[in-house]
Amino acid sequence: MTDLDRYIETMSSAEDALLHELERETYLRVLNPRMISGHIQGKLLEMIVRMIRPQRVLEIGTFTGYSALSMAAGLTEGGIIDTCEVDDELEMMILEYFERSKYADKLRLHIGSALDIAPSLGEVYDLVFIDGDKREYTAYYNMLFDKGLVRSGSWIMADNILWYGKVTEPVVKGDKQTQGIIDFNATVAADKRVENVILPIRDGINLIRVK
Secondary structure (H helix, E strand, O other), rough: OHHHHHHHOOOOOOHHHHHHHHHHHHHHHHHOOHHHHHHHHHHHHHHHHHHHOOOOEEEEOEEEHHHHHHHHHOOOOOOEEEEEEEEEEHHHHHHHHHHHHHOHHEEEEEEEOOHHHHHHHOOOEEEEEEEHHHHHHHHHHHHHHHHHOOOOOOOOEOOOEOHHHHHHOOOOOOOHHHHHHHHHHHHHHHHOEEEEEOOOOOOOOOEEEEO
16 A cells, blocks of 8 residues: 555545455455455445435445445435345355445345346336446446436446556457456447546546436
């Protein structure tokens, strides 16, 4: 962590104790722990939820559940988060922390591909957070519109949108993750149904509003 990172964390609201424990356990037990949202991004997600005041939230890819818990902290009464995670080996860990939190009744975990699960839930979402397989970002995005999961006024956030700076470099042959992010960003930028801005926090968030 750089001095600037430490300053940002110190000058921001403190991390919830349960989230701090979850982050520590993720780094101890799970492969690729840097995939976790972490303190600053988690607090940003919570604040955005507080501002937008969504009743229905869809999360595509929760990893160990940090981002879902962060968003749940910002939900108003009656708000629900449907979160999809493809890695079934993480299910027990996610559920443990969901159940230990104050927000267990606001969180619904679905194990499997969001492309199969989300259209079957019968919801229209006020906010969607995309943080799943980077190769499938454009497929997730198209699903939201094709299956009627978003409407005018809905918000979409997509994480890791700068992909460690690789989006500005020549794509290495066979690097489908980087190409997936590049294709997604181009799709959003060209889509007249939405307006968007890329926030350069951590690995980048594409903040999108459906017109």
